[in-house]
Amino acid sequence: MTRAEVKRRLALAWWQYLAVGLVPLPVMAWAFGGGDALVPVLAMPLFIAGAATMFLSLPRFAAYKRALIATSQVLGTGDEPAAWIELARVRRLAMLYACFPAWVAALSVLVGLEAVPQILLALSTVVVLYLYRIPRQLG
Numbered sequence: 001m002t003r004a005e006v007k008r009r010l011a012l013a014w015w016q017y018l019a020v021g022l023v024p025l026p027v028m029a030w031a032f033g034g035g036d037a038l039v040p041v042l043a044m045p046l047f048i049a050g051a052a053t054m055f056l057s058l059p060r061f062a063a064y065k066r067a068l069i070a071t072s073q074v075l076g077t078g079d080e081p082a083a084w085i086e087l088a089r090v091r092r093l094a095m096l097y098a099c100f101p102a103w104v105a106a107l108s109v110l111v112g113l114e115a116v117p118q119i120l121l122a123l124s125t126v127v128v129l130y131l132y133r134i135p136r137q138l139g
Helices: 003-022 024-032 040-073 080-098 100-111 115-130
Strands: none
Touching (some): 003 024, 003 100, 024 100, 024 115, 040 080, 080 100, 080 115
């Protein structure tokens, strides 16, 4: 597989994780948004927990940066395919953690969290996921 094909697949995976992260929120809002909140007192603690989940991705981002640097150092050598595989593995786990705030926002529909905090949590997922795009300088 060529370097361009690998980068294309990694770009496609980024879009897939963006969808996996954001689609549950409108689905939950459509399915359960019109009903009464189950436990409205949990709305603010759930928002705070959702915002705190952004910090779970910090160690994952450090690992992603190290894998990115390691990949850039072995470009053109025999170790390049293994480096791309390791980068994809580390990035996959990091993007999973980056989706947590939007998933908490989707769950917060059940407790009656307002739309603005839900949108803020979803935007935080988009911003954190944006950090995991493959830079143009790589290859």
